[in-house]
Amino acid sequence: MKRLLLLYRNAFGGLSRPAWMMSLVMFINRSGAMVTPFLAVYLTEVLDYSLKEAGMMLSIYGLGSVCGSFLGGWLTDRIGHFKVQFLSLTLGGSLYFLLLNLRQFEYMAAGVFILSLVNDTLRPANSASIAYYARPENVTRAFSLNRMALNLGFSIGPALGGFLAAISYRWLFIADGITCISAGIFFFIYFRKQQGHRPQRQKKEQTAALSSARSPYRDVPFLLFTLLCCSFASIFFQFITTLPLYYRQVYKLSETGIGSLLALNGFIVFMLEMIAVYLIGDKVRKSVLIVSGMLLLGASYVLLNLTEQVSILYAAMALLSLSEILAMPFMATIAVERSTEANRGSYMGLYTISYSAAHVVAPYLGTTIASKYGFDTLWWSTGGLSVITALGFYWVVQHMERQRLNSQPAVAASEAGIVVG
Numbered sequence: 118m119k120r121l122l123l124l125y126r127n128a129f130g131g132l133s134r135p136a137w138m139m140s141l142v143m144f145i146n147r148s149g150a151m152v153t154p155f156l157a158v159y160l161t162e163v164l165d166y167s168l169k170e171a172g173m174m175l176s177i178y179g180l181g182s183v184c185g186s187f188l189g190g191w192l193t194d195r196i197g198h199f200k201v202q203f204l205s206l207t208l209g210g211s212l213y214f215l216l217l218n219l220r221q222f223e224y225m226a227a228g229v230f231i232l233s234l235v236n237d238t239l240r241p242a243n244s245a246s247i248a249y250y251a252r253p254e255n256v257t258r259a260f261s262l263n264r265m266a267l268n269l270g271f272s273i274g275p276a277l278g279g280f281l282a283a284i285s286y287r288w289l290f291i292a293d294g295i296t297c298i299s300a301g302i303f304f305f306i307y308f309r310k311q312q313g314h315r316p317q318r319q320k321k322e323q324t325a326a327l328s329s330a331r332s333p334y335r336d337v338p339f340l341l342f343t344l345l346c347c348s349f350a351s352i353f354f355q356f357i358t359t360l361p362l363y364y365r366q367v368y369k370l371s372e373t374g375i376g377s378l379l380a381l382n383g384f385i386v387f388m389l390e391m392i393a394v395y396l397i398g399d400k401v402r403k404s405v406l407i408v409s410g411m412l413l414l415g416a417s418y419v420l421l422n423l424t425e426q427v428s429i430l431y432a433a434m435a436l437l438s439l440s441e442i443l444a445m446p447f448m449a450t451i452a453v454e455r456s457t458e459a460n461r462g463s464y465m466g467l468y469t470i471s472y473s474a475a476h477v478v479a480p481y482l483g484t485t486i487a488s489k490y491g492f493d494t495l496w497w498s499t500g501g502l503s504v505i506t507a508l509g510f511y512w513v514v515q516h517m518e519r520q521r522l523n524s525q526p527a528v529a530a531s532e533a534g535i536v537v538g
Contacts, residue, residue: 128258128395135250135311136259142304142487143243146206147270149296151278151289152213154357154379155372157480158365159286164220172484177357179228179476181233186473189238190466192484194243198462201242203305209236210297217290237473244465248453259452263393264446265387272383279376280458331460333467338520339455341513343471346448348506350475351482352414352499356382356437359483363492368427377432385438393442403447404514408507410444413437415503448461451514452499454521 152159160166160174192201212232218224241265251259280286333339357379364370364378397406417436420429449468456464486495 127223128391138264138307142300144266144270146300147267148273149293150274152293154275157362163286168484168488172480175480175512176477178229178233182232182237183471184474185234185237186469190241190462193242193462198242198246205239206297206301211296213290213294240469241466245461257398260449261390261446268383268386272380273378275376279373282372334462340516345509346471347474348471351479352476354479355483358480359487381434382438396448404511406447407444408511410440411507413440414499419500421496422493432452
């Protein structure tokens with residue numbers, strides 16, 4: 118027991134206080150993440166939308182997420198990550214109260230798009246903020262701490278959401294809105310005097326150097342990397358789009374049962390990710406870790422086709438959670454290592470766009486395949502796509518790692534020039 122406690126202490130040690138506070142903000146925010154996991158069920162069972170209409174609505178949510186990620190990255194490089202995060206949390210939280218009163222497809226579509234756009238401006242700003250406050254030697258662990266907070270919150274949100282949905286789905290929107298606004302208020306109180314990177318305060322002599330920073334949209338290896346991340350996320354997001362429908366329609370689980378299964382993911386990641394990153398993060402190549410996570414993700418869905426026992430749902434969720442632990446922290450680290458402070462908002466924006474685009478692709482393809490060919494075909498398809506994506510990751514990440522190692526002396530000299538200027 119002492120060794121285990123020492124291991125946890127070492128895994129969490131050395132992280133800055135702002136990194137901890139940023140994670141606390143995200144924990145508060147994600148503890149109320151109830152609407153998105155139950156949105157498909159809400160649309161089909163409360164508003165009587167068809168499965169196809171629900172898939173279209175979730176894709177609209179994804180489209181708003183794409184636009185929000187791009188806008189968030191653009192704004193972060195121009196007005197700083199503090200303002201973007203505060204506005205996203207408070208304004209986004211307020212929009213949940215509007216959304217719960219919408220019924221018609223057209224109004225709901227507009228509301229979902231705007232909500233997603235505002236909410237997802239947070240993601241690139243938050244990533245840039247974590248990179249800013251983290252010490253250089255533990256950037257991956259800082260991201261893992263943030264993800265740990267997100268997953269701890271997500272282990273609470275869906276479970277509580279399942280309980281509230283059994284009473285009334287209206288409470289899901291109210292609780293989600295309150296937690297978002299609460300996170301925004303706490304964020305403002307703590308970070309208002311240490312706002313971090315604020316581009317408008319850069320010295321004039323830095324402007325030329327900063328404006329010459331590489332654009333991620335002209336970085337071909339990184340573009341390929343984000344395309345693969347989109348493929349990964351499109352498979353992973355079946356977890357919050359078609360998987361709850363599968364639980365409901367095939368296994369006839371209640372809202373509470375669905376919420377408990379989804380919460381298991383957050384609990385596993387919360388318990389294991391920091392330890393895993395601490396133990397193997399510096400010892401195993403990122404290409405191997407990401408590929409392993411990719412293959413485990415595909416296996417988690419294929420497993421659902423092998424038996425119809427309820428216990429397989431928990432085994433599949435455990436595999437999915439392990440895949441998340443192995444892949445996601447190191448994907449974010451690659452995006453940080455590829456950028457500088459001058460263009461980090463743009464890089465993290467493009468990286469989050471890859472996940473946002475998956476919010477468009479995942480629900481539409483998932484619900485279309487499930488409605489036409491059945492869930493079995495959907496799970497076999499995700500397994501096959503996982504293998505193809507894993508091969509792509511192995512090649513691209515190795516190539517980017519070689520580039521990074523070869524260019525380290527030049528990058529160090531360049532950054533030193535910016536600081537001296």
